[in-house]
Amino acid sequence: MTEKHTTRRVLSVVLRVGISVALFFLLIWWLPSFDAGQLWPDFNSATPFWLIGALMLTVIGNMAATARWYEVAIALGLEVKPRRMFSHYMAGMFISNFVPTTVGGDVLRISRLSNDTGDGPHSFASVLLERLSGWIVLPVFTLLGLALNEELRGLGAPSRVAAITAGVTLLALGLILLLVGNQWFGRWVSRRNGWVRFVNGLHMGIDELRAKPRDTGRVLVTAFIYQAIMLAAAGCAAKVVGINGLGPTELMAFIPAVLIIQVLPVGLGGLGVREGFLVLFLRDLGVIDERAIAMGLLLYFLTVAGSLVGLPALVFGGRHWQRASRSQQRD
Template identity: 30%
Template sequence: MRWTTPRTRGVKLLLRSVVSLALLAALMHAVGWSNVGRTLTGADPAWAALGGALALLANTACAWRWRALVRWLRHEVPWPWAWVAYLRGVALNAVLPGATVGGDVWRAWALQRTGLDWPHASASVVLDRLSGLWGLALLGGGCAVAALLADAAALRGVQPGGTPGPWAAALGVAVVALAWLPRALLRGGVAPTGGRHRWWGWWATLAQHEPARHWRQQLLASVGAQAVTVAALWAAGQAVGLSLAWWWLAPAAVPIFVAAALPVGMGGWGTREAASAAVLALLDVPPAQAVGMSLLFGAYALLQAPLGLLPLPRQPGSA
């Protein structure tokens, strides 16, 4: 394995910071600094505070989901430890270049120190990210089906001519198939891998440890956590005067949140705002409101960052 030097890592972090700031500055220039400034200064404090509270609740739900994944891998960590460790990872992601990479690596390292081997510890973090993306896609797809059937006129610039029924039916089938896919992979994939390599041992553990029960648990936890996260984004939108129904914001949040997680910038800044402006333009949302909503939502992670300074609770029986 080739290790990078501290100087090389520093250069990469600097480049990512520059890319993030340059993208954000270019977007702000295109939209208009004064337009975004007026949008943010006129934000409703009550809606903004509600969004911050929902963002914290969403991260709490994500911490519970991660702990459930760790238990699926037959390792136990106390709930206070999982909550603080997850929030510390969120804090690192918010202040370090590289989007979600830094905090996730730290979570895997911290979990290894509790006694779980490195392949299982790192798998828990990767699976947690995949579970979140899975829940986001299911939520966005399900809401898109409902919105197409109830309010297809809102997609004036997106949906081709014709009735929305066939589109909604096709999307509904895709959502059901995606919901069932992890369980099907667990049932069919354990035989080929068989845990023969130590890095695939976690797969055999998942497949042999009550997969149906844990699959349902991850399904509910991931969709629920993403629903609260979208609610936080919606509250930020309400704060800046964005009148967009929650069930339309949920499908739009899929590319927005994916763009924020790309490891090309710092804390999702720039990529998240660019995705918000591009995607919400399809729903006739003014770019200043889209960018203002995204900036306010990004600020929630920064406001939570001090929680990462909380001391990590000791494991029972640790010295």
Template identity: 30%
Template structure:
């Protein structure tokens, strides 16, 4: 079903493109802007590592920044090459949970980080839209809903209580769920750290906006200033969260086309910007695939290695 939705939307957009305009824009793109974007994507991963480590420290789970850096790249790789963003989060939980010997705690940290990241996205988008001076009621309502849902989920994760049936349960599932909630409660005792993670999440979104902004400049899209991109790009990211397609494909591209059209950007250029962004992130995430292969080879070497004579 999801594959059908993404395929249908992408097909409709592809058939409606002005391919001459698309190829002209791609041929004329300045490689310097692509290099800047690669550096910004790496910086965004670095910010993600910082906020993830803040959560883990409060939970009393010691994991080096290097391990988190590698795991995040591997997760990004699986996000882009599996038909669900959950795959990347599962890989992060698996890799760090295995090394730390604490899967419930790591799982909790990943879920909390995801929820606070969504809150950061909504806050940036809402704030930028309020100061834009434009009539953006629909976009503001979208961000207000995201803020409300994120706050509710964060409150449940951070200040929730362990249900009695979990306290009485003896199975693995009950133990995992109880431990998960306990680790969330650690953050409830450190609200300032939660605030820090939200601020880092907002900074992450600003970097993501900058990635798109430099793509716009490279493609010759001059109608969208940075202050406008600060609410347009989070709006496309929010649209891509709607669970009706694969990894947001089709939904995100449609959002780019619809939102940028308001500023006089052609359908072809808007669609090209969206696909180029997805392509660039996917290519950068290949580094995570390399790290994954290297880690597997090390494991195989330990299991099947021979001793010297």
């Protein structure tokens, strides 16, 4: 890594941290009143159980996310063991949460899976298609939550923002799939060399999933299971910070919309963005603004804490699998 590249990365980190701090100050200034003492409620005997439940569900969710990636890989014809994929997934997640870029974690996953399988384009496609499956499920959850609860549809700005977020996400995803899955596009990228061959891998991956509806169905089922687990974790997190009354439809309608919006490359790890939109979505449900902010911070903490499992996988996983791959090649 060159000195110029290192300097650019450091400046990027400083800028994103600064943006998150600025967003928090802007959020506090925008609130009618802010009482820091309201951020955390008085703990009771049930609080530790809700916190442990939220953390356990987050870890189980990581396993479900690995299962989603595994189903995509199997559908694309990649031969890899689930425990290897879990190691790669957690190592990538650790990078994404402790190095301020989500792309870095995906690059690590692609690199390690490519070393295991010897198939770079399909490994690349498996990671992107696993990501895209989430972008199908999240807006569907939001629209389903709004459809099932008439009161939520009448909240005004919160319901409009959630519905627009879901609609725009599905539209953008549809356009991406139409473009990359188009046969003309496939012929164009197949004649290119270099990094474009990985894009061709994504095109071929979409073709293969289209030809395997049963495998595609399994991918979507695991994607729904994963997001349902994360919604349950969010429900436990709400209990930890003293938020009551968030039922399944409220969680379905608004938490996925927050998860979509927080991915925007603004700030560090969605800090400031996530909390602001939780305030917007939950205020009309009777949630105190400070508690909505606390819930956002706790969700971030759960994500970071859950990814700590990836540290040993990051340090030792790559070398272990490389030795195993070399041993297999000798055999």
